[in-house]
Amino acid sequence: MRVVIVGASRFGTSTAQELLENGHEVVLVDENPERLKAAREYLDCGMVEGDGSLPTVQRDAFGDHADALVLLTNMDDVNILSAVVGRSVGFPRVVPQIVRPELVSVCEELGLTDLITPHATVARSIVRVVEGGAEAALDLRFYKGVQVLGYRIGKRCHGWTASDFELPEQARIIGLARGKDEAEFVFDIEELREGDKLILVASPKAHAKLDAIFAEPDAPEPEPEG
Numbered sequence: 331m332r333v334v335i336v337g338a339s340r341f342g343t344s345t346a347q348e349l350l351e352n353g354h355e356v357v358l359v360d361e362n363p364e365r366l367k368a369a370r371e372y373l374d375c376g377m378v379e380g381d382g383s384l385p386t387v388q389r390d391a392f393g394d395h396a397d398a399l400v401l402l403t404n405m406d407d408v409n410i411l412s413a414v415v416g417r418s419v420g421f422p423r424v425v426p427q428i429v430r431p432e433l434v435s436v437c438e439e440l441g442l443t444d445l446i447t448p449h450a451t452v453a454r455s456i457v458r459v460v461e462g463g464a465e466a467a468l469d470l471r472f473y474k475g476v477q478v479l480g481y482r483i484g485k486r487c488h489g490w491t492a493s494d495f496e497l498p499e500q501a502r503i504i505g506l507a508r509g510k511d512e513a514e515f516v517f518d519i520e521e522l523r524e525g526d527k528l529i530l531v532a533s534p535k536a537h538a539k540l541d542a543i544f545a546e547p548d549a550p551e552p553e554p555e556g
Contacts, residue, residue: 331355334421336382336412337402338365339513341427345402346373352534371506383412388419401426402446406433411551413442440498477534480507480527488524501532 331354335342338360346356350373358374360366366377380387382403399416401409401424409426410433416424427446428434437445480522483506487494494501507527522528532540 331394331397332357332393333398333400334359334388334396335400335402336360336402336409338362338369339402339404342372342402343369345400346375350375357396359387359391372387383408383415385415385419388412388416388421389475392419392421396421398423398425400446402425406430410437410440410442413437413527414440415445477506477532477537479530479532479537479540481530481540481544483524483526483528484544485524486546487544490522492519492522495543497530497543498536500536501530501540503528503530505529511544 331347331461333354334357335346335349335350337357338358342358342360346358346369349356351509355375356373357378358366358369358373359380360369360377361379361381363379366379366436370377376391378387380390381400382391388399391519399419399421401408401411401412401416403549404537405411406426406428409428413424413426423444424442425444425446426437426442429447431447434445437443495503496502497503503519506522506529508523528544530540
């Protein structure tokens with residue numbers, strides 16, 4: 331997978347390092363040359379100097395292809411603008427970081443459903459620790475390499491049940507998000523609907539197989555008339 335990261339902050343470079351260690355290709359974008367210079371000392375990845383919210387810079391980073399655009403600058407408005415630009419450039423997936431909760435609804439209205447909300451995630455973890463103790467609050471996203479993943483159900487899988495998926499050994503379905511703003515979390519899965527988000531726990535080794543399982547086939551090109 332080829333991922334473009336905008337923002338050579340500590341969070342951005344840590345994410346880049348994790349992706350590289352998992353065998354992915356990374357391009358890091360930042361308008362601060364000193365940040366990129368520092369990152370070159372320990373990151374073996376492509377680097378583009380420039381404003382990551384500009385189409386010209388994003389196209390340069392996109393190259394001949396890219397699978398995802400991750401926006402990790404320290405400014406929510408820049409991340410949102412960059413995400414919108416990224417969709418127009420042609421990134422199949424855009425993932426902005428949003429710190430201010432009041433902007434989450436704005437992202438949803440723009441169709442930006444894949445969000446990183448670090449403060450909210452940390453806050454939930456703190457509450458779980460306070461209420462139930464550390465062991466009860468273990469976050470599966472990081473526990474022994476296991477991660478929580480969400481896959482959108484498309485037309486191909488509409489009407490399927492959980493047993494219809496031939497999942498790898500390192501992956502398990504735990505439920506699905508459904509309803510307005512995905513507020514309804516369903517554990518007893520019967521028939522899946524288009525638009526549902528299936529939630530799984532999986533080891534990193536299973537990610538590629540899961541991506542292939544849930545990938546929607548390309549729509550056939552229309553036949554020429556006449």
